[in-house]
Amino acid sequence: MTDMTNATGHTPGARSVRVSSPLRLAVALAVVAAVLTIIPAPSPSGATGSTGEAAGGGTARAQSSNSPDVVPFIGTFAVSCAYQTGSYCGGHHGYWAIDTGMPIGTPVYAAGPGTVTSILNHSAGGLSLYITHPDGRISGYLHLSQTLVSVGQSVDRYDQVARSGNTGNAGSYSHLHYEEQKPAWTKIDPGKMWACHGSTPVLYPDAAGYSTWQGLPYGVTIRNDGYGCLGGPGGQVWEYTTGYSNADANAVAAAAAHFGMSPSELQKQGVGLLGWMLLVAGASGTSPLVPPPPSTGPVQHETAYNSYEKQYLDLVRGYYVLTPEQAQAGGASLLVFFAAMAGA
Incomplete structure (x- = not known):
């Protein structure tokens, strides 16, 4: 496990979440762009509509870690x-x-x-x-x-x-x-x-x-x-590693602890939330995020995506013109922001 304690002794369990200026900027731009954009949205790959429709039509209850939502037989x-x-x-x-x-x-x-x-x-x-x-x-x-x-x-x-x-x-x-x-x-x-x-x-x-x-x-x-096309047994998995400075890594770790998940899962959940916001707002085309969220640093977190989850990663990185690693940093920063708002 990566040592998340920085030189000042700040630990992941600390109540104070410090958000660096680049992270705050990334959050602000992402939230404003997602909420204010009103052009019809591109659907994730394999979909056909602007509300998360997959091949065959219909609006899905978003597949997540919480819901029963797959056909229970082969x-x-x-x-x-x-x-x-x-x-x-x-x-x-x-x-x-x-x-x-x-x-x-x-x-x-x-x-x-x-x-x-x-x-x-x-x-x-x-x-x-x-x-x-x-x-x-x-x-x-x-x-x-x-x-x-x-x-x-x-x-x-x-x-x-x-x-x-x-x-x-x-x-x-x-x-x-x-x-x-x-x-x-x-x-x-x-x-x-x-x-x-x-x-x-x-x-x-x-x-x-x-x-x-x-x-x-x-x-x-x-x-x-x-279930291979959904990332189940036999399905393809994509893995991306995002690096953080010690200060940002501490903020990510504290937010992850607040939400009861690992930093790697925080990256994925943040990406999913950004993708959902884009779909709800009806975002289309591109809106480059400048400057992009920093994605290199001494503390690294790797996150794996199945086929379904990667659709949202691709949606976020395509709209904001980011690398997968930068999209993960942006997703994490969004949840860091919400954790800070909650007083974590």
Whole structure:
């Protein structure tokens, strides 16, 4: 671990966050440009609209460390029931949930990171697994034949957690019943869900030609070729290292401690926030940041990005005409600024 104590004895845990003039300037210009720009935004690579639309259309709930937002299986399978999908469901789904037919034993993956909070075996849902995610959502996987995790276990997005089955009231129909709840036992719209068509990220149900899960017709197929295009298993990872002066490194470390993350994660979260601000503001073209945030120094932090996260890094560095390392410094400086505003 890098020694974050400077010559004056200032440590990362200190309450005072000092922001250098270049960092303050970078923050001010970034915030003003993002908020005041009103021209339609370029979407991240692989997207088609100005609000974070991926191939297939639709506005995504931004993939982050907090939410369940990926299709929880790999393969191409047909939806039998969604929300209020018609008489063929026998009125069974007058609520948010998605039934997808698949052979018994098909691997089931966590739709997002979280903690396994419940494994039940009851007459309706059969063997059922529930994961509570950092944003408060609970993802549920029902009618399973086997669970591969235990209550209290932490899981990551893309981890295999179970195998599909036909337990409970599924009868002879082997399928995965997927639902999301917030609060517990209150079913909610799961929103858009990411999948991969080859190396291209897509969103469902839009990739199937529908804007909502409500009323989705019987037999519509969901295809997911894996998670590589999203940075999951087998996906490409990009790594960039940004250097800081001792003074700026102390400010970054203190802000990271304030937000409960590492300096490397602070860089990524700051870049993501800048990208989100550009999308919301509708920024397009370029607006060079002069002078650019300093990105060299004795204290260095390396941050890794998957395919999805890199879209926001590319958006930020493209708009402000920065190197990836400078974009990371700018993102970190934004969160340093907010930490200072909070009195960290």
